Amino acid sequence: MITISAFRWVPPFAQGIVRDLRVRWALEEAGIPYRTHLLEQGEQGTAAYRQMQPFGQVPYLQDGDFVMFESGAIVLHIADRSPALAPSDPQARLRMHTWLIAALNSVEPAIQNLTAIDLFHADEAWAKARRPAAEAFAVSRLESLAAWLDGRDYLSDDRFTAADLMMTTVLRFPRQTDLVTSNPVLDAYVRRCEARPAFQRALAAQMATYQEAEAVQAVA
Amino acid sequence: MITISAFRWVPPFAQGIVRDLRVRWALEEAGIPYRTHLLEQGEQGTAAYRQMQPFGQVPYLQDGDFVMFESGAIVLHIADRSPALAPSDPQARLRMHTWLIAALNSVEPAIQNLTAIDLFHADEAWAKARRPAAEAFAVSRLESLAAWLDGRDYLSDDRFTAADLMMTTVLRFPRQTDLVTSNPVLDAYVRRCEARPAFQRALAAQMATYQEAEAVQAVA
Structure with missing residues (x-):
């Protein structure tokens, strides 16, 4: 296994x-x-x-x-x-690869940079000075993504693929902001993907592990 | 074509x-x-x-x-x-995929964060305050990579693959520092990959384009 x-x-x-x-x-x-x-x-x-x-x-x-x-x-x-995660057509598979890697290399770094500022450095002077430009860069990437998704349910080939899985997990990172939820296209897209039963089972499994550790800690 | x-x-x-x-x-x-x-x-x-x-x-x-x-x-x-870029064995191909994506998602963001500070913000107060931690994070990723490469010529399966191509291009980014060149393992690795005739042809082609534009500009 x-x-x-x-x-x-x-x-x-x-x-x-x-x-x-x-x-x-x-x-x-x-x-x-x-x-x-x-x-x-x-x-x-x-x-x-x-x-x-x-x-x-x-x-x-x-x-x-x-x-x-x-x-x-x-x-x-x-x-x-x-x-379940990829179309069989070779060109459609390459589009899935394209968007999966776009999530990892063109969207995630911009979002992670902002999220690191908010989660780990919010009170530091350099972070306050840096944050506006870091947010602007993250927003520019999100706007490019939203422009592509406008009128589409999924990133490529009219179906859910591993690229949507990956992009959704990236869009979950900036939960400390409303950058995703305030954008109607991105908000609907994330909700659409997160509504999948497989996502709900995966999230429940990850959270159950943490809750179990917390329960053990509580009685220790 | x-x-x-x-x-x-x-x-x-x-x-x-x-x-x-x-x-x-x-x-x-x-x-x-x-x-x-x-x-x-x-x-x-x-x-x-x-x-x-x-x-x-x-x-x-x-x-x-x-x-x-x-x-x-x-x-x-x-x-x-x-x-020329990937072994035929399925598991070796997956190791190539692993390291190609490690270059894009685990090494490049840390290096790009430092490089952006150096190239675009070096004189700003926030950048001076932020730089030590940004460098430390980049170094930690480079040290993990060097630990893996120590005793190996290439990232996986004893041969040059697309993962080495990708990692080499990432390691070329922090040219404003000696973070790569001062590490004997990483320096030798980059030189080994850059010595390939295909790399030299690719670099020459990219540079020739810029030189042509500069020549046109010079006579305009």
């Missing part, structure tokens, strides 16, 4: 957005069962873990002797083998 | 690192001829261009009626069809 790594607990600001969510969602869409390897405190820094995930992040995916990492690569791998 | 979009000219700080270089290099490795669509001033903001590249970036790739964008997706597309 496939094993993915995940954190046993993260602070509330990160709950529901840690990147194992992407892989859980893809596996749920594909109907592939999995189990989790929950990291003990500090485990991601150990040499043994770095052999599986050289940057000390989650998740990795292990399937027998085979190991791979990077949520983007894992989702692409699952998608390329699941009709 | 394949057409890729590129800028007719960029300022010196960007020459040799604009993302069409990645696609030129992949096409050179694969032995696929191409031509360029050089953008006129402001063209990337037009509605026509946004139909090809919704974020107004370079490059797109056009092959007859087919269009795709995102340098990462384009390189992956070329690699999946070229033995």
